[in-house]
Amino acid sequence: MCTNGLGMIESAIEHVVYRRLCTTSAKILHIHDLDRSSTVSRCCISRLDHLVFDCFLNVAHALLSIKPHDEEGIKLIPGVGLGLLVILSIMLFTAFVTLAFGVSSALAAPFTNRTVTCASTPSAEEVAAAEAHFASHKVSAKLGPNAKFAATIPVYWHVLQSGSSLSQGNIPENQITDSIDVLNAGYEGTGLTFTLAGTDRTTNANWFQRAAPSTSFQTAMKQSLRKGGANALNVYTVGFTNVASSYQGLLGYATFPSSYSRAPTDDGVVIRYSSVPGGTAEPYNLGQTLTHEVGHWVGLYHTFQGGCAEPGDYVDDTPPQYDGPGGPTSGCPEGKDTCPGGGLDPIHNFMDYSDDFCLTEFTAGQTVRLQQQISTYRGITV
Known part of the structure; x- marks a missing residue:
């Protein structure tokens, strides 16, 4: 009973x-x-x-x-x-x-259980050198949200796959066009418009599984597939399924504008194929990994770059954010404040690590910086 x-x-x-x-x-x-x-x-x-x-x-x-x-x-x-x-x-x-x-x-x-989200993490020494060069070469045109800056950037999308199925990287065309739509929505107000200029598909298991920063696989992949000049955005979708443990769960990485002249064939953005809209990399499957990595491609650092100390990410209107454990955002924790006194952490900023649904904005200062960066290094001007 x-x-x-x-x-x-x-x-x-x-x-x-x-x-x-x-x-x-x-x-x-x-x-x-x-x-x-x-x-x-x-x-x-x-x-x-x-x-x-x-x-x-x-x-x-x-x-x-x-x-x-x-x-x-x-x-x-x-x-x-x-x-x-x-x-x-x-x-x-x-x-x-x-x-x-x-x-x-x-x-x-x-x-x-990922060990890294984005691998676009230059050292303090690399940042200092890049910023010194930028300060002495920066364009003098008046740019910013109120300036009529308008530029169209061609996008060449390279689909890497190990086979013909979706789980092997063969993403459908609609996920690519949806990605471009999400990208344009994110950069609305910056003066940038992204247009799909071409798509190609390459079956190469090594490139799909093993391409990662500073590997021979990503070097060969880019040297074989990259198109256009400094103003052309090349996007590579890969799997990151057989990479070093330090890249466990990697979502993407990108090159910065200032590095183009030194290594033009290395230029571009590499993202996990399942992070595109409708992919399986939840909660990073609304397409904002691409928005984030393109942010690096146009010259923006992470919002937590440099931690709580100045000059941080070299943008005045992004609040300081701790760069150690618990600094980069996970989820969408409203009221997060890792650098007391400097304002709440910018958890909605595309250059943080928040879940995709939480990422909604660039600041006016970031807009000025990206316009100056691409004008200086990519030949993209008003």
């Missing part, structure tokens, strides 16, 4: 909590029209580092509002104490997360 009663309680609570957890998780993640298992998995696995506690709080909130007859019409056994309900719900939630980890670890691991 007792065993049967507890079974009924567990079943009822599991149903109620599971349903409410799915709903609240979807609200937290700004995700709609997803089935229950995928929503909870996204909440408790894809963003475990900063959302699992939110998930648990929502479970507790749901329990506190349970009535003898739930909205679903499930009747709970009278007289069961709230403490027992909480204990049982925690057991169920823990079991669910454990099971979810076992089922989904292969998909989630590259992005929850």
